[in-house]
Amino acid sequence: MDILTHKENGILTINFNRPEKKNAITQAMYQAMADALRDAETDVTVRAILITGKPEIFTAGNDLEDFMKNARSLAEPEAVPPVYQFMQALNESGKPVIAAVSGAAVGIGTTLLMHCDMIYLAENAKLSMPFTQLGLCPEFASSMIFQQIVGYQRAAEKLMLGEAFSAAEAFEMGFVNKVLPLEELLPYAQQQAAKLAALPAASIRATKRLMKGNQPAAISTKMAEENKYFSAMLNAPEAKEAFMAFFQKRKPDFSQFN
Template sequence: MDIQTHKDNGILTINFNRPEKKNAITAAMYQSMADALRDGETDVSVRAILLTGKPEIFTAGNDLEDFMKNARSLASPDVLPPVYQFMQALSTSSKPVIAAVSGAAVGIGTTLLMHCDLIYLADNAKLSMPFTQLGLCPEFASSMVFQQIVGYQRAAEKLMLGEPFSAQEAYEMGFVNKVLPLDELLPYAQQVAAKLVALPAASIRVTKRLMKAAQPEAVKVKMMEENQHFSAMLNAPEAKEAFTAFFQKRKPDFSQFN
């Protein structure tokens, strides 16, 4: 299974499990995660959610071949693609969501962290949002949420340049809670999840709802706005050049575009 899920002692764990493809995410994987989150939302035995990957990699982001096959559905107002189902379920979850990240977290691998409550990184983690490098724009309200977390200048640097940044830099800018040695990451995140499970579930839910009270509608609106731009840019010459260059394993040339 490319996505592994299991429930144990009040914790729903969702694990990227496609290491042979660097945990690149397909539409089917998004659907599995969306279904797991929705199930966890309604299951009273689930009191915390843990997202994780493999020691060597969290996720390389979208599987580009699968992504391009399904790109047309991103622009359709009548279809809610699996990636949107997943991000909607994640951003609206009433239960605490913990992310334990090691290795690379590319593109949506970093974007999704903005909608988690607690983020723990291994010291080998490397985050990046290379959307501009692909002729695209930020996704899933990251243009709003990321700067709310780290400030405008830091967000502008990471979103405009799209260059990777280290676990330590992510911690120093206030994006994540803690950086740990790789072998301590998962046990620590599981320990935190167990602490949340032991606390009154209603208190945790209300605390989260109060903290995010001003966000849900704004996030929804920003997601829609970004999606309109993202979908249009997918069909623009810059993105076509970027994806062609990727598959041809060469550096893209954007000098021909204004």
């Protein structure tokens, strides 16, 4: 299975399990994660959630072949595609969510971290949000959340240029909690999740609710706004050039567009 889920000692672990495709995410994988998060919300035995990948890679982001195959349905105004369901479930989760990231976290692999409560990186982690390089724009409220965390100028650099940044830089910016040697990452994240699971569930939920305040509603609004831009840009010439260049293994040429 491309998404593995496991419940033990109050912890739901969601694991990207498609290493042969660099854990690239399909719509079926998004649906599986959305369902797991929604089930966890009503499951009293789940007290903390841990999202992780493989030692060599967290996720390469969207599976572009699957993404383009479903592009038309993703752009439909009334559609609630699996990726949107997943990110909405993550945004609305009342339970603490921890991410343990090693290797590359591309595109939505970095975006989803902004919706987690605690983020731990291995020293080999490399984050990126290459939306502009694909003729697209930020997604799922990253244009709002990222600058709230790291400040406007740093967010502008990462979102506008779309260049990758290291675990050390992510920590220095205040984006993540801790950077660890690869072999220590998962045990440490599991230990943190176990600490949360051992605490009073009502206290953790209340603390998260108080810290988040009205943010989930604001995030939902921003997600909808970004989705309008994203959907329109998905069918624009710039994105078509970027995707064609990707499949043809060449550098895209945006000079022809204003």
